[in-house]
Amino acid sequence: MIRDALPEDAEPIRLFLAANGWAHRVQDAQRFAQLLQQSQRTAVCVDDGTVIGFARGITDELSNGYLSMVVVASGHRRQGVGRGLVEHVTRGGADITWVLRAGRDGAAEFFAALGFEPSLVAMERCRRGS
Template sequence: MQIRSAVASDADAVHRLLSANGWAHRIAGLEHLRQLISASQQAVIALADDGEIIGFARAISDGMSNGYLSMVVVAEPFRRQGIGQALVQHVLGSETDITWVLRAGRPGAAEFFAKLGFSPSSVAMERPRGQRLRIEV
């Protein structure tokens, strides 16, 4: 297995991977996925020995203090082989001064990320997609 940065020519295969593995709701289409990849500081893929894209992760970070791990996806037949862990390790790197956050709402996600050192937070908040900013006076 190899992990490398995603490039524009990977978008079709990444789109197929995401669509086949429960992430179609997060990508409106191929062009939307291309924009997500280009807007992320890191977008990486895992390649099988035959060159097939079998994993994808993306993240945004200031590189000093805070980071957000947005997607970690591994094709079903390749799960539980260390690929997801390798993707996360590649994205997070060895810098320990960065607080990384993520949403672990999928079945099994909390357990997976706990094994990598993540823990539930009592200080995080979110404003879900589709909601407008409320201003109270």
């Protein structure tokens, strides 16, 4: 089942992310809870009480959106979970241009199947430190 993430989901989602390649970004539980709270759009997929997927987006709800995370447990990939998470976060607002970073293996192909296209105009200033 895919739904909006709730505040009480913060720790199960954080543990899920840590177990699925994002430990370097979710070490601090309080900071992660704040990150979740400040995300305008979230999606969590829960199967039999266990988090198996998570996505979050940041948007002004009018023109621009950034799809920040899409993570699916390896045993649940290629079953529509990732697609459902992305569709949940980017739903509505046909006037919103959504951008993302697709640097992980297979990410470009996955997002292309959802209508994303490579951009020649995007630039980024990376975070310092971690």
